[in-house]
Amino acid sequence: MPVNIISTENLTFCYNGIEVLQNISFAVEKGSYMGVAGPNGSGKSTLIKNILGILHPRQGSVYLFGQPLANFREWNKIGYLPQRLAALNSHFPGTVREIVQLGTAGKMSPRDVKEVLQMMDIEHLSSRLIGELSYGQQQRAMLARALASKPELLIFDEPTTALDPQTRENFYQLTRDLNLQQGTTIILVTHDTGVLGNYARLLLYLDKKVVFLGTFENFCASSEMTGIFGRASQHIICHQHDRGVRPE
Amino acid sequence: MSLGEILSFAFIQRAILAGSLIAAVCSILGVFLVLRRMSLIGDGLAHATFGSVAVVLLLGVSPLYVTLAALPLVMISSLAIFKLTRSKKIHGDAAIGVVSSIGIAVGIVLASLSGGYNVDLFSYLFGNILTVNQTELFLSVIIFTAVASSVIFFYHDLFAVTFDEELAQSMGVRTKRINVLLFILTAVAAVLAMKVTGIMLVSALLILPPLTALQLSVSFKTTIAASVIFSVLSVVCGIIVSFLLNIPAGGTIVICNVFFLLISFGIRKISPATN
Secondary structure (H helix, E strand, C coil): CCCEEEEEEEEEEEECCEEEEEEEEEEEECCCEEEEECCCCCCHHHHHHHHCCCCCCCEEEEEECCEEHHHCCCHHHEEEECCCCCCCCCCCCCEHHHHHHHCCCCCCCHHHHHHHHHHCCCHHHCCCEHHHCCHHHHHHHHHHHHHHCCCCEEEEECCCCCCCHHHHHHHHHHHHHHHHHHCCEEEEECCCHHHHHHHCCEEEEEECEEEEEEEHHHHHHCHHHHHHHCHHHHHHHHHHHHHCCCCC | CCHHHHHHCHHHHHHHHHHHHHHHHHHHHHHHHHHCCCCCHHHHHHHHHHHHHHHHHHCCCCHHHHHHHHHHHHHHHHHHHHHHHHCCCCCHHHHHHHHHHHHHHHHHHHHHHCCCCCHHHHHHHHCCHHHCCHHHHHHHHHHHHHHHHHHHHCHHHHHHHHHCHHHHHHCCCCHHHHHHHHHHHHHHHHHHHHHHHCHHHHHHHHHHHHHHHHHCCCCHHHHHHHHHHHHHHHHHHHHHHHHHHCCCHHHHHHHHHHHHHHHHHHHHHHCHHHC
């Protein structure tokens, strides 16, 4: 029986009395690569924050690795890369090495730190203060932090904003490798449905409620999605998906 | 008078020891507060301390135990700021302003009720580390130990919350618990700092050493260490200079802090690494 890494049941979240998420129910199986898309203000980031316990739903429930969120303690199984760090300022005195070690609460050997820094090609920045780096370098450091604990679930919220095209491509390639070679479950939130078509196998399309949930094959056959995306855009996404590497 | 002679006085030794411990506590907590843009909480709590001391003096508590007796009230004030900030109906600076105003208002009214402007109460406004007593010295040792162990034990949680609170939550850090701990420790530090610099300058001990250290920081841990070093140096220099020139110790300590801050600005300006 497949293991659900994430499942939500009738998740509803309100902000200032307005329902931002309405009865969201879905499940993500181990080893999935799910893309989450939707227009601005559709609740994509809010959904992720509810799943991670940053925000608390008005009703409904979230389960992580089969456990209710309130009882879940194995946070080292999850790596999260937020859209944009709220508090990060140029005066923050943490080095890249300290930020990466944060991913394992300091329980990381120097060899492991070196390995993850090398993987992200930022070993030469390890002693630099995070606030002094460019946004692209900061994002790579943050990704290294997310990967540090060798998580079973990786959640990325608009991870490639402000990355150059080559770094962006490398980033998505890395997520694919982690998914296919190590079985890491990936949740990728992005506006870029073309990217989702290329890399994700499942699509969750939100607009405060679940508009579409299924495989790209179903997405391509859905007339409702044609209505939302337009025939040309839907065709491009499906074409990119066909070109993308699929799992066995 | 030689330095050796000055340091041979028991009250100077007590003042340097207690002052250094209190300054170290403030400078450690100050790093987290400054980086989280909560520096002015020191000001708010200092004013709450004024009101709390007024209450304690009105109740007839011996001056020997005023610091100890004022602690619970200042802790409650600190938690009130925390609660107001989290209510999302009031911004953090306004929450500090509310508690700060209540503290000052209560202090003035109670001073008046106790028969005009009370000399004891107003002596706390400007502090005098040279009059630190055994109880306060003992309290400083305990509080320093408590703060240092809390920061060591919760270092990763404090680091994570300071870096990004939402990210910390996503890592399973119990951010509310860490915030309450930080607010309570800050309340304790503010009450103790009252003795070193006086209520008027409590926030200086929380803000200036971390700010100095941040100009020269090469990592988070060294920033905390540098903050402690600058704060202790300021206390030692301040006490000695104030004794030699017969000027108030609290103000002199703060001026020493400002002196180190200006030097650090200068170093940062000419350092190639930061340009």
